Amino acid sequence: MKILGIESSCDETGVAIYDDEQGLIAHALHTQIAMHAEYGGVVPELASRDHIKRIVPLVRHVLSEAKLAPKELCAVAYTAGPGLIGALLTGAMAAASLAYALDLPCVPVHHMEGHLLAPLLETPAPQFPFVALLISGGHTLLIKVSKPGSYEILGQSVDDALGEAFDKTAKLLGLPYPGGPLLEQLSLKGKGDYFKFPRPMLKNQHCNFSFAGLKTAVLNAVLEHEQDLESLKPQLARSFTLAVADTLEVKCRRALKLTGYKTLVVAGGVSANTEIRSRLTELMHKQQGQAFFARKEFCTDNGAMIAFAGMQRFKAGQFGDYKVKVFPRWPLSELKALS
Ligand code: KG4
Ligand code: ZN
Numbered sequence: 001m002k003i004l005g006i007e008s009s010c011d012e013t014g015v016a017i018y019d020d021e022q023g024l025i026a027h028a029l030h031t032q033i034a035m036h037a038e039y040g041g042v043v044p045e046l047a048s049r050d051h052i053k054r055i056v057p058l059v060r061h062v063l064s065e066a067k068l069a070p071k072e073l074c075a076v077a078y079t080a081g082p083g084l085i086g087a088l089l090t091g092a093m094a095a096a097s098l099a100y101a102l103d104l105p106c107v108p109v110h111h112m113e114g115h116l117l118a119p120l121l122e123t124p125a126p127q128f129p130f131v132a133l134l135i136s137g138g139h140t141l142l143i144k145v146s147k148p149g150s151y152e153i154l155g156q157s158v159d160d161a162l163g164e165a166f167d168k169t170a171k172l173l174g175l176p177y178p179g180g181p182l183l184e185q186l187s188l189k190g191k192g193d194y195f196k197f198p199r200p201m202l203k204n205q206h207c208n209f210s211f212a213g214l215k216t217a218v219l220n221a222v223l224e225h226e227q228d229l230e231s232l233k234p235q236l237a238r239s240f241t242l243a244v245a246d247t248l249e250v251k252c253r254r255a256l257k258l259t260g261y262k263t264l265v266v267a268g269g270v271s272a273n274t275e276i277r278s279r280l281t282e283l284m285h286k287q288q289g290q291a292f293f294a295r296k297e298f299c300t301d302n303g304a305m306i307a308f309a310g311m312q313r314f315k316a317g318q319f320g321d322y323k324v325k326v327f328p329r330w331p332l333s334e335l336k337a338l339s
Pocket of ligand 1: 178181270272299301
């Protein structure tokens with residue numbers, strides 16, 4: 001069975017085809033980063049208009065790459081939320097129209113479930129149960145995944161999402177939007193932990209995070225070192241990254257202890273960060289367990305994760321009608337179990 005997946009929740013249009021026997025057979029992505037960079041962040045109306053232009057050509061592209069006729073698909077999956085309402089509507093409308101015209105089921109997918117399951121596209125894939133750390137532009141979540149589709153939130157950020165903290169810190173260092181990947185490049189030029197920024201909320205015995213204070217600590221350091229700021233930027237980026245990595249390590253260790261699980265799945269845009277990947281890999285090595293990540297290309301938004309999650313929901317018989325419904329806010333814990 002081959003499913004088409006459409007992602008359009010924010011500033012990336014992603015389309016892919018997943019085959020439950022052969023795996024991923026085609027994927028394509030158009031990123032709007034250059035368009036939004038000029039404004040320093042995503043402009044929702046521009047995002048929606050651009051998705052409208054991109055979806056159909058990308059669908060044509062993946063069908064031809066997979067050498068498939070539309071009728072050979074078993075269903076059409078799309079991101080139904082959370083995300084920007086206009087952007088979500090473009091994908092939902094395209095998916096519902098296509099599914100209706102082809103007389104196929106239309107499968108709404110939760111964007112964060114897409115991220116969470118993306119590491120399952122890799123070989124070897126993680127086995128259930130596991131703890132999932134979801135770190136993206138809008139979410140920071142630690143989740144107990146006892147079985148497919150069952151998501152119990154163990155902790156989350158009480159203020160900024162981690163990706164947001166990366167982007168805001170990058171902005172303080174004069175880097176363009178989205179600054180996360182550029183901040184990573186800058187941090188590679190830094191050495192040691194020059195600034196020793198605070199590690200927020202480590203003493204509390206829960207799995208929640210707070211990143212707003214860390215960002216403010218960077219701001220204070222920037223203001224204090226106005227004279228020699230340029231030469232200190234790599235150190236600032238490095239110290240910020242180390243504070244984040246330490247925090248994630250402690251909170252993941254706590255979640256693993258709480259659940260007794262030995263598998264950690266790390267997903268979402270920020271999981272592309274090399275320091276974070278190596279730190280959590282090391283942690284799981286020490287815990288005699290294993291950490292799993294998506295390939296870097298599938299850490300940030302993409303169609304493959306929506307096609308894959310869509311296939312799981314489709315197989316569980318969870319698909320809707322052709323009503324165009326989107327959910328800009330949609331807690332992951334509201335999803336039905338998959339088995
Ligand atoms: O998952 P994603 O593509 O979109 C959301 O669902 O939010 O995540 C985007 C976020 C942005 O904040 C971006 O700066 C961050 O992920 N990001 C990174 C890296 N690559 C992307 N942050 C740190 N290091 C990276 N290498
Ligand atoms: Zn995302």
